[in-house]
Amino acid sequence: MPSRRADPVTVEVVELIGDVVARYHTEYEHVAASHQLTGAQARVLNLLAMEPLPMRRIAQKLRCEPSNVTGIVDRLETRGLVERRPDPADRRVKLAAPTEEGLRTADRLRESLDFAREPLAGLSTQERTALRDLLKRMLA
Amino acid sequence: MPSRRADPVTVEVVELIGDVVARYHTEYEHVAASHQLTGAQARVLNLLAMEPLPMRRIAQKLRCEPSNVTGIVDRLETRGLVERRPDPADRRVKLAAPTEEGLRTADRLRESLDFAREPLAGLSTQERTALRDLLKRMLA
DNA sequence: TATTGTTATACTCTATAACTATA
DNA sequence: TATAGTTATAGAGTATAACAATA
Numbered sequence: 001m002p003s004r005r006a007d008p009v010t011v012e013v014v015e016l017i018g019d020v021v022a023r024y025h026t027e028y029e030h031v032a033a034s035h036q037l038t039g040a041q042a043r044v045l046n047l048l049a050m051e052p053l054p055m056r057r058i059a060q061k062l063r064c065e066p067s068n069v070t071g072i073v074d075r076l077e078t079r080g081l082v083e084r085r086p087d088p089a090d091r092r093v094k095l096a097a098p099t100e101e102g103l104r105t106a107d108r109l110r111e112s113l114d115f116a117r118e119p120l121a122g123l124s125t126q127e128r129t130a131l132r133d134l135l136k137r138m139l140a
Numbered sequence: 141m142p143s144r145r146a147d148p149v150t151v152e153v154v155e156l157i158g159d160v161v162a163r164y165h166t167e168y169e170h171v172a173a174s175h176q177l178t179g180a181q182a183r184v185l186n187l188l189a190m191e192p193l194p195m196r197r198i199a200q201k202l203r204c205e206p207s208n209v210t211g212i213v214d215r216l217e218t219r220g221l222v223e224r225r226p227d228p229a230d231r232r233v234k235l236a237a238p239t240e241e242g243l244r245t246a247d248r249l250r251e252s253l254d255f256a257r258e259p260l261a262g263l264s265t266q267e268r269t270a271l272r273d274l275l276k277r278m279l280a
Numbered sequence: 281t282a283t284t285g286t287t288a289t290a291c292t293c294t295a296t297a298a299c300t301a302t303a
Numbered sequence: 304t305a306t307a308g309t310t311a312t313a314g315a316g317t318a319t320a321a322c323a324a325t326a
Contacts, residue, residue: 009268010260016275020157021164023279026203038292055308063166065295070309072293092302092307119278120150128149131274134267135156138259139163180316195285205318210286212316232284232325 023119031112035105036079040072042109045081045098049106052097054087081105163259171252175245176219180212182249185221185238189246192237194227221245 006014025039032042040062047053047061055073059066073096076082081102087093098106120128146154165179172182180202187193187201195213199206213236216222221242227233238246260268 006254006258006260007265007268009265009272013260013268013272013275014254016272016279017160017164019279020275021161024157024161025165040293056306064293066308067296067310068294075292090303090307094308114146114154118146120146120153122277122280123274125147125149127274127277128147128153130270131278132149132153132156134263134271134274135153135160137262137267138271139156139159140262178315196283204316206285207287207319208317215315230284230326234285 028113031109034112035109037105037109041076044069044072044096045076045102045106046109048082048096048098049103049110052085052095054093054095056093058096076102168253171249174252175249177245177249181216184209184212184236185216185242185246186249188222188236188238189243189250192225192235194233194235196233198236216242 028042029039032039035042037045043062044058047058053061055069056066058069058073062069073082073084077084080099082096083099084094085097087095120131123131168182169179172179175182177185183202184198187198193201195209196206198209198213202209213222213224217224220239222236223239224234225237227235260271263271
């Protein structure tokens with residue numbers, strides 16, 4: 001292998017992706033903070049708004065240890081945004097589910113995020129389609 | 141404003157960007173960990189490998205409070221990867237600079253990252269160019 | 281007076297290991 | 304015995320406020 005040095009365009013794309021990542025992260029944390037939530041809390045609340053999940057599944061989605069989820073859900077529960085329910089099928093399992101207020105907060109969170117993520121507005125439909133296809137291929 | 145609901149393609153692109161962000165983050169942390177560094181430490185070391193910086197500037201680059209940089213640089217300094225130097229022009233300022241070993245680590249880190257980021261290899265030069273231009277417009 | 285870096289403090293996220301209650 | 308969730312613990316990143324040295 002004479003060299004794995006990337007060509008100039010690849011280097012540019014990698015840097016741009018770094019920019020996208022930084023921007024995405026900054027905006028996500030900012031929107032979460034505007035709802036008095038940390039990034040991790042916002043992610044969990046958003047997950048649970050789609051469907052209630054066992055603690056273990058949350059950890060898998062977040063790619064972290066199950067012990068961490070206990071604290072995150074604790075804090076959401078203290079805030080009245082999430083509640084733990086027993087799983088009728090397996091008494092070892094606790095299902096974390098959003099409360100009514102949690103669902104409302106998740107909705108407002110998602111609206112803010114849609115808005116914050118709208119740097120795409122400057123692209124035409126054709127361009128967005130092209131971007132979608134390229135990103136898909138890249139992640140394949 | 142009747143609705144700010146995004147069109148389906150935009151939703152798809154936003155989700156794909158979320159995937160890219162997650163993947164980038166995972167790989168960055170993984171590569172950093174393989175060098176016994178946290179993500180924040182790797183980012184600072186990478187910054188300093190480009191040029192020595194005052195503590196204040198590092199905080200600005202990381203978008204965090206200056207007090208946090210003290211600890212991160214402390215840990216890099218304990219590891220012998222970074223050193224603090226006085227700024228001859230302003231005795232209040234401390235310049236953080238990589239040691240020889242720090243530069244070597246930064247080089248190996250960057251090589252690993254180039255390799256890890258190579259999902260781009262599946263795209264042709266034309267496609268990479270198109271992706272670059274779309275990302276640029278998106279970030280403009 | 282204003283600025284640079286640090287310290288002190290408190291909170292959150294993180295992983296590891298040990299514990300409990302179920303299965 | 305294996306699994307789900309928790310607790311205990313320790314390390315790291317984060318923000319805020321107060322401080323010393325220097326400008």
